Amino acid sequence: MKLAKNILVGLIIGAVLSCFYIFHTFYMIENNFTDRLTSFTDEKEVDYRIKILAIDEASLSEIGKWPWSRDVLAETAEKIAKAGATAVWTDVLYTEKSELPKEDSEWNRIAKQYPNVYLSAYFKFPPRQQSFQAEELLWPIYEPAPEQVGHINTFPDRDQIVRQVTLGVKDEEKGIVPAISVRLANRLLDEKKQITWDEQGNFYAGDKKLSTGNRNNIYFQYFSSAQKTDVKSFEVFSIKDVINGKIDPSYFTDSVVLIGPYATGLSDQYRTPTSRTLEMFGVEIHANIIQSMLNQDFYQTSSKTVGVVLIFLISIVGYLLFVALRPKWGGLLSLIMIACYVGISLIVFLKFSILLPFIYVVMGIITSCVLSIVTQYVRELGERKRVTGIFGRYVSKSVVDEILAAKNEIAVGGIRKEVTLMFVDIRGFTPLSEKMEPEEVVGILNEYLDLGAQAIFKYEGTIDKFIGDGIMAIFGAPIEYEDHAIRAANAALFMKKEADRLAQQINDKYQSSVAFGIGLNTGPAVIGNIGSSERMDYTAIGDTVNLAARLESNAKPNQILMSENTYQIIQQHFVCTPLQPIKVKGKAEPVVVYELEAERVEVQ
Template identity: 45%
Template sequence: MRGRKWIVTAAAGVLICLFWSFLSQLGTGGTLNRLESQLQDRVTQQSDAERAPNANIKLIKIDQASLDGLGQFPWDRSLYAQLIGMLADAGAKAIALDVVLAEPGKDPESDAMMAETMKKYKNVLLPVVFNFKAKQDRAGALETESVEYPADTIGAGPNQIGHINVMQDDDSVVRKLTVGLQDGAGAMIPAFSVKLANELLDASHQIAWNAAKNGWYRGDKRLPVDDRNQIATQFYTEPREAMSADTGYDSQSFIDVLTGSVPADYYQGDVVLIGPYAPGLQDEYLTPLSTTLKMYGVEIHANMVQSLVAGKFFTEAGSSVNYGLILLLTVLSLLVFGRVTGFKAFIVFAALAAAYVLTWVELYQLKSFFIMFTYPFLAMTTAFVWSVVQHYVTERQERGRVTNIFGRFVPRTVVDELLASGEEVKVGGQRRDISVVFVDIRGFTPMSEKLEPEQVIQVLNEYLDICTKAVFKYGGTLDKFIGDGVMAIFGAPISQPNHPELAVLAALEMKRQSADLEERCLREIGLPVRFGVGINSGAAVVGNIGSQMLRLDYTAIGDTVNLAARLESNAKPGQILISEETKNRLTGSFATAFVGDIKVKGKEKPVSVTEVLGHEETSSTRRLEDFKGGEGA
């Protein structure tokens, strides 16, 4: 039985592991994957003190005020050339224009002016845009359909470009920076933010693609990018957050800088990002810091620049680690909950869940490392639920098994009461008013001498079967077999107001049913096998008596029991003797005969004894069922 249980548990564990492992690899578009991302978003959020912006990163906004003052988009490129020249001459460290200039402008002179600016100032950065295939050939790939470089008329050099692709997760939230993308010729184009971060990093921490090692490095430390060359970064500002004493990037309006309202030398030594900052320009994305208000692309680039400069990014565990976690938590849960049941199981589950949550958070806080949370946690939860269900089913099966086994010795009512109580079986009892029946075979010893042992057992079993069925028929409790004798109780553990009648009826039933057995024994071995029965009613202590740790018997003790045993020892073959107390309680129509006062062991005075001859069936006699008023059968 135990081996089968472990086989079933092991099979359940395998199915749980396979199920959650399979779901975890179906893709990133499911609800659980989104939940995983949202949980990470909550943990990665920082306080205002932690979100202090890098003072050398500044924004120039193409906002509504600039559009109102300079006209609708797109602008003449001479405006960009003019502003870039002002900033470069004032000592800006790097200037990044987050505006796509992939096609020649309408005014060749404006393009020429822009080209002259690019040639003169090498610290100017223009965007490259990658267009990806609508349907990728393989999952997780970033296969390019086309690449949009700055127009040839502008003349941007290879060191003056960076891609501005902002990649959204399946829930349309931007969480990762694509550090670099390969163009059709195999050249690696760094991100805008990588190029700008290098302007703020010293030589030993420069970020670059190492083709020999096939990886991105920040100095001598490999960046933990995924298969798409993406890395999760921190966000330091809320969407459209104005600069304050604590956070928010310094941002000024394009027109204010162009017209001199904000002097160009204000940007000396800074990295400057120029980009759209108005709703109609369609450069807005959701970020982990807000699920409703979108962040402009130029803000996202600024946050990614700071994250790269600070080295603040986290990594996620690979598939093998996550599979291992699912397996570990499933096995651990099945082992633990296989041994812990009831309310304790819920406490242990809560403790395991809390420990896993704490481990998950601490790994990020200490190591900037995320293990998968949802699928291992759900695997653990599934194992817990499975164990609870298994315990329930096992308990029901055990209940049925105990009921069947115990039901061979006592009526179903006794078993049901013990199981329904929900309490441990303990030593002790209670005072109850009961009737006790003792039955014994007369002539058993001579019969045993004449028969083979197997024949003796067969006769004895038939006799005991008759007694047991008679006791159970009238709702009694079969207390014990005493050699060739039987002790039965009526009135406990289920109260039966008419237990004296039930005890007498059971004795008469034994007498009737034993007629065939008596005749067969007389015919086959020449000796009759007849019953002697003694019945007494009164108070007794009924309960579990014996050793708490080793063996308990449900029985009755007291003078009432002793007198019933003495009456049985004085009964002749086929005789049913009852005490005066039992006789006085009988309300049914029984044929009786007074035997007289007899001296019994343990009693100073003789006791009055009556023999029950039969049950008189009359029109006033209650039906048999009426005698069973207290029985649950």
């Protein structure tokens, strides 16, 4: 039953976190982890054949403000293409005619003459559309072969970070238009490893089908950082050095050359996983996509089914483990489980290029741990209340609290300590019971015993046991008090005073006299748990106990007898009357006794 309840709690935790996972509730936190996992830029090699010609601040200062005459980029692209570059691409849209027809003629000639020159297309999508359907395709106005054109659309994620590339977009007239990065990567890939696609929009890396999203999108990795702290990165050259002849175009032989904006004022920058503060230029993002394609370094998130199963499994197993452990060990186990899961996530990513859900599983571990601690606390609190309720019928509340606060487990055994023992008996109860019905006898007995218990608890004594119509109580154990004899004397006087009121009521109703007889003795006794490991009683053993019992048996109704030991301790605080020594069982000599009369303050 308990196991089923714990499994149910684990299922509830898993169900709640699975809902969060399905609806991407903690999207930002989740991506924070996956971005770190996928951005080991310092350890990744970049292909030396991928080069960037930057339209940077220095070029703008030397050549002039943007936009430049189309002749400038046309001549540069031709020089590099003619010198033997594998591919040359300009990250500029030429979808409208120039004011100077000569410029368009030049570009048109170059596009036709050099199959290694690539141009850009761009799809327009309606805002907030549900389906991935473009409303317009902006195609270059020149006449290159279709194989020389690729789309340059960038689709940042919800947090405006670029993590995915859309491999291709379908157009009614042109068919599948691949990303420009696909076109350029294929120029460097072996034929058997090239990125291909079919009419249905499925993409393949060689003979392996790529797992893409509903926009033909797939996650790629970054090999350079927007922070520019990498030792290894793509070679970036200022385009002015090629234009003015400082760099020979033959340097770019057998290379894929990307020409694009590399200045802040040109508004072609995006946030990437490599930095939360610095943005990366669009042309460099394309270079990273190409490198990812060369390495086949695509990755994907695990399916929702796998994610949900993981969350449920961790939540249920975690909760079952945590509730079986003490809180401090549960906390340590949760840290170990999180560390292991981070390691597993890393291995799965590096080996299979799959991102497992992270924050939701970690939350499952933490939630299970915290909830198990809360459950144990509530359970212990309930048990504490139960024990307090039961034990509180025998000792005062303060004694219960101190015993429960003790760190050591209760064990069989005892210790020798100085205590005061009290024995109480009801005088005249047996004759009275003969005149009453059994139910009435029990009622009166309970009233007297309740009165005795109240008096003992009032002065923080411990009820050892009820003996028929009597009580045995200990003062000074289990909680030690230096004034235990004084406490016992006060409890006895309180009992005697309240018993007089109760006796009057009984006498009026049954014409019988009932009163307490009390015996007190102070001295050493063995106090502790006596019995077996399965069943034990907390009690006192020794001659001190025996003498207290003998004094009680010799006490007359409404009389409190005490030993010499008790008298010597309390005589300054109470009025005590010496009596004739009495002979008691177990003692060779008569025992000196005193009668406790009242507190001294009461007679002044």
